[in-house]
Amino acid sequence: MPTYLPTIIILSAAVLAILVVLYRVYDSRVEQPRKLEDELRDxxxxxxxxxxxxxxxxxxxxASSFAGDRLIIVEDFGKKPHRPYKMSQLMGMEVIVDDKVIGRVMRSGPHMMLDDIAPTVHRVTMRLVLDDPAFPSFELVVWDPNDTLTARAEGPRAAINNVRKWFYHVEAVLRRTISAPQPVIGAPAAAAPVRIPDFVPAPSLTPPPAPPPMATAASPALPPASAPPARPEGDVLNAPLIPYI
Known part of the structure; x- marks a missing residue:
């Protein structure tokens, strides 16, 4: 057995391991984010x-778009389709740092303003509360020190800034939807209230006066028929011609 064969095997295994690590980094930082972004855009x-x-x-x-009135949530990408929600179905949000809630904004209930977060944290989680009996909440860990090689966020500070942006966005959405609720499309319009007078006069018992008799128009007298004019006996021009033949 050649003496250089074990060295070649060890070097090949090391190169293969490096390629696997590089592929995982590329897939997690380039390919998977691109696919997730495409799913959100769809x-x-x-x-x-x-x-x-x-x-x-x-x-x-x-992802959330107030102009489009849509909240898109992707979970178990590749196995489950994304779930779309309306802004009216977003009930609130919580920010959890190291298993402690440091910020909460809800549509109905007590609020907890987002406190300052220490730069050294071990875990940052955001939780969206939804009006969905099947999926009442969506919890996502945006930073964990165990994911430093593959996590999307570039450190805990970037994760905290993104979560803070989400918190203020949800707060503004809840404030806008509460102060100016959108009308329900297709709902019947409310009828205007009918005002009933306070005093209704009693009907009069006196019979109404009889109407005056109508005058019959006299028919105009026809002129007498005039008799045809009598012909004179000596009128030769109007006499028949037979007696003279």
Whole structure:
């Protein structure tokens, strides 16, 4: 057995391991985010996302567009289709840092303003509360130190800034939808209230006066028929011609 054969095997294994690591990094940082963004764009259609969060490691993402009245959530990408929601179905959001809620904004209920977050954190999570009995909430870990090689966020500070942007966006959406609710399309219009007078006069018992008799128009007298004029006996011009033949 040649002495250089084990060295070649070891070098080949090392090169293969490096290629696998590079492929994982490329797939997590380039290919998977691109696929997740395409999935979110398909859900938003022509509208632009106001906020977006991508987590290729967990194959999850979310995007919101107030102009399009849409909230798109992707979970288990490749196995389940994205779930679209209306802004009226967004009930609130919570920010969790190191298993502690540091910010909460809800459509109905107590609010907790987002506190300052220490630069050294171990886990940052955002939770969206939805009006959906099947999926009442969507929880996404946007930073974990165990995902430093493959996480989308460039460190905890970038993850915190993105979560803070989501928090203020949800707060503005809830404030706009509460202060100016949208009318329900297809709902029947409310009828105007009928005003009933406070006093209704009693009907009079006196019979109404009889109408005056109508005068019959006299028919105009026809002129007497005039008799035809009598012909004179000596009128030769009007006499028949037979007696003279």
């Amino acid at each position: 859900g938003l259609e022509t509208y632009k996302a106001d906020v977006m969060v991508l987590e290729p490691v967990r194959k999850a993402a979310a």
